[in-house]
Amino acid sequence: MIASTGQKTTLRLVMGLLICTGLFVATAGTAAAQDGDAADFTKRVYINGGIGLTKVEPDSPTDALTISDDSDSGGHLAVGYDLSRIFAVEGYIADLGTAEVDFLGTPAGSIDYQVYGLSLLGYLFNSRSGFSMIDSDTDGLFRREGLSLYGRAGIGHMENDARTVEYFRDYATHAAFGLGLEYGFSNGFALRTELMSMDTDAKYLNVGVLKRFGSVPVVVPPPVVTKVAEVSDEPVLPDEKPVMEPLVPPLVYFEFDRSDISSEDAEKLDVFAESMTENDLEIMIDGHTDWIAPEQYNMSLSIRRAEAVYNYLASKGLATERMTTMGYGETRPISNNNTANGRALNRRVEIQIR
Numbered sequence: 001m002i003a004s005t006g007q008k009t010t011l012r013l014v015m016g017l018l019i020c021t022g023l024f025v026a027t028a029g030t031a032a033a034q035d036g037d038a039a040d041f042t043k044r045v046y047i048n049g050g051i052g053l054t055k056v057e058p059d060s061p062t063d064a065l066t067i068s069d070d071s072d073s074g075g076h077l078a079v080g081y082d083l084s085r086i087f088a089v090e091g092y093i094a095d096l097g098t099a100e101v102d103f104l105g106t107p108a109g110s111i112d113y114q115v116y117g118l119s120l121l122g123y124l125f126n127s128r129s130g131f132s133m134i135d136s137d138t139d140g141l142f143r144r145e146g147l148s149l150y151g152r153a154g155i156g157h158m159e160n161d162a163r164t165v166e167y168f169r170d171y172a173t174h175a176a177f178g179l180g181l182e183y184g185f186s187n188g189f190a191l192r193t194e195l196m197s198m199d200t201d202a203k204y205l206n207v208g209v210l211k212r213f214g215s216v217p218v219v220v221p222p223p224v225v226t227k228v229a230e231v232s233d234e235p236v237l238p239d240e241k242p243v244m245e246p247l248v249p250p251l252v253y254f255e256f257d258r259s260d261i262s263s264e265d266a267e268k269l270d271v272f273a274e275s276m277t278e279n280d281l282e283i284m285i286d287g288h289t290d291w292i293a294p295e296q297y298n299m300s301l302s303i304r305r306a307e308a309v310y311n312y313l314a315s316k317g318l319a320t321e322r323m324t325t326m327g328y329g330e331t332r333p334i335s336n337n338n339t340a341n342g343r344a345l346n347r348r349v350e351i352q353i354r
Helices: 010-033 139-143 263-276 295-315 340-346
Strands: 002-004 045-056 065-069 071-082 087-103 106-126 146-163 167-169 173-184 189-198 202-213 283-287 323-327 348-353
Touching: 045 087, 045 106, 071 202, 087 146, 087 202, 106 173, 146 189, 173 202, 263 295, 283 295, 295 323, 295 348
Parallel strands: 002 167, 283 323
Antiparallel strands: 045 071, 045 202, 065 087, 071 087, 087 106, 106 146, 146 173, 173 189, 189 202, 283 348
């Protein structure tokens, strides 16, 4: 007879219930305290699947029955929902493999473990945002991008099958806890690794792939309007020189991972190119990006943006020998890359008159 799976006392289950209740109450409090953040956070459904190594440890009522092999491989599937920048709720089902049982050193059978349950996940830290409870400007947590540390607390149910060995289960319901790392990409995919513990009887170290559905809106700043000096109708006397307003080059903004010029920016460049035909000044065209994507890719993207402006001005008659391009990638931000507005301002081309 093998005592298999579950808590050995009801105290552990009560502790799990209290922790879950506290986390749900904290979720409501956090949502109420972050009304300004709610507009920036998009709630999304996700699915998660993975495989890993398991350790299952049923108790034996006698020294004659021993567990010869308590390690195996397992797999899981999960469906979750992001409630806020800090919390997500997740339902899961997992196969934790088999524990092999010996009787006086001779194989006597095995016990299989399957679990399912519901958990609340709390995102504690993000590489782009800092600690979730301290920093309110948490764009990485808003978008679930970058490297995040999270914890899990929940309640589950365990099922067992036995081959040629009798067993009884103390408690089918159990408390589940976990600690994991998640690295999210801008396309909604993420990689996860987590150590889960189902009370004291089963542990599951896994790796998996996660996919979130739905898009996170990107805030694009309003176009910068270049003012053109008004021409006065009054005649200029021969001994007076007209007062010219300084020529202000436009800023050109780009959408995420794009290098094409919008119609609004094209109009600004048309005005600038026409003004430049009245002088022989040279210009420097500098391309910039936000910090999403690797540095080498961002450097290439900034060069493409600078060359796009260069080619457009050349098509409007500006001599190419008067223009020089340079790409700076993500190295010269003018705004906070942790916010959507800040990143939109950093995706730009600056024109400098020399």
